[in-house]
Amino acid sequence: MxxxxxxxxxxxxxxxxxxxxxxxxxxxxxxxxxxxxxxxxxxxxxxxxxxxxxxxxxxxxxxxxxxxxxxxxxxxxxxxxxxxxxxxxxxxxxxxxxxxxxxxxxxxxxxxxxxxxxxxxxxxxxGRHIGSRVVNEPGSVVWNELSTPNAPRAREFYSAVFGLEIGDRMPEFDFTSIRADGRDVGGIFTVPDAQPEWRVYFAVADTDATAAIADSNGATVLVQPKDTPFGRMSVIQDPQGAVFALMSTPQS
Missing domain, CATH: 3.10.180.10 (2,3-Dihydroxybiphenyl 1,2-Dioxygenase, domain 1)
Incomplete structure (x- = not known):
């Protein structure tokens, strides 16, 4: 690991x-x-x-x-x-x-x-704590992204405050990666009329199986497992209301 x-x-x-x-x-x-x-x-x-x-x-x-x-x-x-x-x-x-x-x-x-x-x-x-010691492995964070009604303004802010680079805009909708040292480290995209939200994606070995476990343990599957260009994804709301995503990738 x-x-x-x-x-x-x-x-x-x-x-x-x-x-x-x-x-x-x-x-x-x-x-x-x-x-x-x-x-x-x-x-x-x-x-x-x-x-x-x-x-x-x-x-x-x-x-x-x-x-x-x-x-x-x-x-x-x-x-x-x-x-x-x-x-x-x-x-x-x-x-x-x-x-x-x-x-x-x-x-x-x-x-x-x-x-x-x-x-x-x-x-x-x-300080003593650098942050997550394990990432991009099943059960750990694999991606973080901001959905907001005003992605261009958000990009300006995060670039100015943190020195992040902004990737190319995807042709089909207003999504760009944010980059550090030339590497994609997250994303920002426009969702009109949405409540702005930084969403956490957890890597899993099997999105369908993990979504089923979430459902059987009292969560709500907001987005059923589906294939995307980046991996098979599902959105979950845990039993207390916190929303997060699952993503199985080739590395998972």
Whole structure:
């Protein structure tokens, strides 16, 4: 199982789930992906890391009682070299920080923000924790992409704040990759009248079988498994409402 050791600036480097019942979430995602868990100390709010082969792939945290208005959702974190400068750049380029820079007990420094189109994301400046140690393997993240009513504005923002390159526009619809060091690391595309959303895609060996497991464990299959140019894909809403995608690729 290959292990990630570092991320370039702007690359999606971590994901975590804010949920209402963390024990139920752990059971669900273990059934789907075979995850095990490391539960942090009380001073971290018992922040939980999902593990594959003992290596971290994602995080989970249960919402506090006073956070009932927060959505149950997966959050994508983009890597920053300097969180303070990134916070300033977010403001300068029309984004809206939702937090100040937060020092996470020496593990790293983070920000939660919304881009100018309303897409919510997080920023991670690594300390001891670099982010996901396993990616592009079954049960781990394989792709992150933003759907938004205004993809051109979003591209301007992420390029300016994180130095990401923008790939060529696909001819059939308004989709481009975002690139770091010449490599595709995510996507941005226009979905008219949609609520902006950064969606997490998990690699799986068999999309149909995993979607069936999700369904049998109380999830809703929003998009039935279908073939795409990039692999066989399905969209799932977990039992608490978080939406994510499955993707089986040749590497899966």
């Amino acid at each position: 290959p292990e990630a050791s570092a991320y370039a600036r702007g690359v999606p480097c971590w994901i975590d789930l804010s949920c209402t019942d963390i024990n139920a979430s752990k059971e669900f995602y273990t059934a789907l992906f075979g995850w095990e868990y490391f539960v942090g100390p009380s001073e971290s709010g018992h922040y939980t890391q999902a593990l594959l082969g003992g290596k971290s792939v994602a995080g989970m945290i249960q919402r506090a009682p006073d956070q009932a208005d927060m959505p149950v959702a997966w959050t994508t974190y983009l890597k920053a070299d300097d969180a303070d400068l990134t916070h300033k750049a977010i403001v300068e380029h029309g984004g809206q920080p939702m937090t100040e820079v937060i020092d996470v007990m020496g593990e790293g420094r983070m920000i939660v923000a919304a881009d100018p189109t309303g897409g919510v994301f997080a920023v991670w400046e690594p």
